[in-house]
Amino acid sequence: QRILMKYLVKYEARLEDGTVVSKSEGVEFTVKDGHLCPALAKAVKTMKKGEKVLLTVKPQYGFGEMGRPAAGEGGAVPPNAGLVIDLELVSWKTVTEIGDDKKILKKVLKEGEGYERPNEGAVVTVKITGKLQDGTVFLKKGHDEQEPFEFKTDEEAVIEGLDRAVLNMKKGEVALVTIPPEYAYGSTESKQDAVVPPNSTVIYEVELVSFVKDKESWDLNNSEKIEAAGTKKEEGNALFKSGKYARASKRYEKAAKFIDYDTSFSEDEKKQSKQLKITCNLNNAACKLKLKDYKQAEKLCTKVLELDSQNVKALYRRAQAYTQLADLELAEVDIKKALEIDPENRDVKLTYKTLKEKIKEINKKDAKFYSNMFSKMTKPSAEESKA
Structure with missing residues (x-):
């Protein structure tokens, strides 16, 4: 989110000979969008609510070298014309871009x-x-x-x-x-x-x-943290099944946060916490793959593998993320390890087959590229041929 100020002003802008070229009894604008000419946006930033000022405006803060043709109720401003502006800052409001x-x-x-x-x-x-x-x-x-x-x-x-x-x-x-x-x-x-x-x-x-407010982890004791994490995980599962991957991801993140710090947990609580962390991060990685956020998917799988280095799903999903990130060597390492652990896993075997075809295709393209480059380097120039 970003916070902006929206200013409400009244003004009358005149040429130096007194000709009115623009006026308003109430117009709102942000500094980013501005209004009429650069001078207004610059001036309001220095003004207090209810303040009235008389601005003497040089051409570069007015309409510059081009001037402005007459349009609607707005009068023409000649090229390189100075302006005099009566300006009142009526009020301002905070605008948040969400x-x-x-x-x-x-x-x-x-x-x-x-x-x-x-x-x-x-x-x-x-x-x-x-x-x-x-x-x-x-x-x-x-x-x-x-x-x-x-x-x-x-x-x-x-x-x-x-x-x-x-x-x-x-x-x-x-x-x-x-x-x-x-x-x-x-x-x-x-x-x-x-x-x-x-x-x-x-x-x-x-x-x-x-x-x-919904309870945060510091509001809960250890068993409540584990229970809350389990509830958020189930909510995430339901959202994932409905195809609401972004919202499911947020539930898994919240579940993992409840049990992030488990140093005060008993041995039994630590076991439950570890299993929940693995499940939530794995499921969140699946969300991130669906959302094409491959870097985050890779990080989540790595977290799982730090807790369980033999986790086939984490190796498989991380290999998918690496493939999309064009890290094919790392993808191959993970998929080979997953196959060693579970040689009959159909999804892993299929992914490995696709990955090998991809690597083969890239190797072929590389060979062709280097072959063409080498032949250009060794081909004699027209001058050398004449000799």
């Missing part, structure tokens, strides 16, 4: 309390109003005090964009969340209190009334 692609935008309307935020698996109580971009309300929940709207995060109880946004909120915070279709209702129509058309960007006003 997700790896930063497409979910959360604008804080009212600051929350403290610093704690819900974690994945937390039970949250919210008030939400969902609107289309034209203002049509299609969903309203939790505003009736008799029926608070409560859900568990990371359980697909609400659309993904809303789920992710709530994880970035504090208790009492009110925010406006803009969610693109891929994190909302997608390319299909959705019938809520009003119809959400296909490929709609939706806007939610969200108040996080309260939340109860």
